[in-house]
Amino acid sequence: MTCIKLIFSRRPRLKVGRLLGAALTSRRCLHDEQVTRESSALPIIHHSKYVCDLPLNHRFPMGKFPRVLHFLIKDQVITEKQVWVPEIASKELLSCVHTEEYLNNFINGKINEQEQRRTGFPWSEGIVRRCRYETGGTVLAAEVALQRGLACSTAGGTHHAFPSFGSGFCLLNDLAVAAKYLMGISSHKRKILIVDLDVHQGDGTAFIFKEEPSVFTFSVHCGKNFPLRKQQSDLDISVEDGMEDKEYLSTVETHLPLLLETFRPDLVLYDAGVDPHWEDELGRLRLTDQGLYQRDLYVMKTVVSRGVPIAAVIGGGYSRDIDRLALRHSILHRAATQVWRDCGM
Numbered sequence: 343m344t345c346i347k348l349i350f351s352r353r354p355r356l357k358v359g360r361l362l363g364a365a366l367t368s369r370r371c372l373h374d375e376q377v378t379r380e381s382s383a384l385p386i387i388h389h390s391k392y393v394c395d396l397p398l399n400h401r402f403p404m405g406k407f408p409r410v411l412h413f414l415i416k417d418q419v420i421t422e423k424q425v426w427v428p429e430i431a432s433k434e435l436l437s438c439v440h441t442e443e444y445l446n447n448f449i450n451g452k453i454n455e456q457e458q459r460r461t462g463f464p465w466s467e468g469i470v471r472r473c474r475y476e477t478g479g480t481v482l483a484a485e486v487a488l489q490r491g492l493a494c495s496t497a498g499g500t501h502h503a504f505p506s507f508g509s510g511f512c513l514l515n516d517l518a519v520a521a522k523y524l525m526g527i528s529s530h531k532r533k534i535l536i537v538d539l540d541v542h543q544g545d546g547t548a549f550i551f552k553e554e555p556s557v558f559t560f561s562v563h564c565g566k567n568f569p570l571r572k573q574q575s576d577l578d579i580s581v582e583d584g585m586e587d588k589e590y591l592s593t594v595e596t597h598l599p600l601l602l603e604t605f606r607p608d609l610v611l612y613d614a615g616v617d618p619h620w621e622d623e624l625g626r627l628r629l630t631d632q633g634l635y636q637r638d639l640y641v642m643k644t645v646v647s648r649g650v651p652i653a654a655v656i657g658g659g660y661s662r663d664i665d666r667l668a669l670r671h672s673i674l675h676r677a678a679t680q681v682w683r684d685c686g687m
């Protein structure tokens with residue numbers, strides 16, 4: 343927190359569209375024109391560099407990111423005019439969460455084999471660029487949400503990344519960077535609730551904020567799933583293998599309103615991982631498409647109806663069928679579109 347406050351203490355509050363990632367540089371933001379153009383539709387944050395090449399047959403479904411946007415446009419859920427393009431996250435911005443040593447090694451390709459195995463990715467310049475744009479996207483989604491009430495990225499939710507190492511397909515913790523950035527640029531210390539409904543525990547995020555009273559981490563996850571060694575979130579709900587829609591939704595409904603009323607956040611960051619889906623290769627729950635839609639609708643409506651802004655990211659989802667998976671991730675944006683409409687935003 344301190345580092346962010348120092349970084350921004352001598353700067354006036356930046357307008358949306360100027361803050362992105364590289365807020366410390368004077369570079370012109372890619373989406374300036376979109377920001378100045380008045381748009382009344384749901385903001386969708388996307389960058390073509392959310393994706394990078396991976397070795398053939400790599401198990402991470404990298405191709406899903408552009409396909410999420412593809413289906414949203416093809417199915418006329420959104421138009422291209424709704425797309426906001428983030429800048430790359432600067433090293434200075436990332437250093438509010440990650441250690442100097444880790445960032446230097448990560449950016450310059452000095453990640454040894456054991457560390458690469460832990461992340462699940464072979465190091466490449468492309469993967470570094472991808473993660474930095476993805477983090478920029480989550481920061482932009484959060485900033486735009488503060489102004490418009492709701493915004494969704496087509497990536498994000500890399501919650502297993504710790505300050506000094508990456509883990510489980512997560513190299514930079516975009517949620518933590520966005521939370522710290524937004525607390526740092528606020529004249530009062532914003533309170534941020536992180537609602538993590540990815541099927542895996544948000545262990546990196548929980549660790550980063552374990553002693554930060556202004557950030558509340560809420561994770562609903564499958565207890566027997568990765569990571570083996572869990573961290574302590576502010577509220578962990580560990581569910582059993584095989585849970586279905588009804589019981590899962592009732593679990594979320596039991597806790598979310600109470601958290602909003604007691605913690606009273608200024609912003610919610612929502613990790614809408616689709617890996618609780620019954621077809622997911624790494625999940626162990628049994629949610630359906632309809633269950634995920636109801637979940638996303640419930641979370642966003644419950645938050646928005648209390649006047650609290652919410653920024654959503656897609657989180658985890660694993661399938662060899664990229665299009666099927668991308669459609670599943672697009673449930674978030676479809677639900678958000680309905681919230682936007684129903685709540686008259």
Ligand SMILES: [Zn+2]
Pocket residue numbers: 540541542615617657658659
């Ligand atoms: Zn996951």
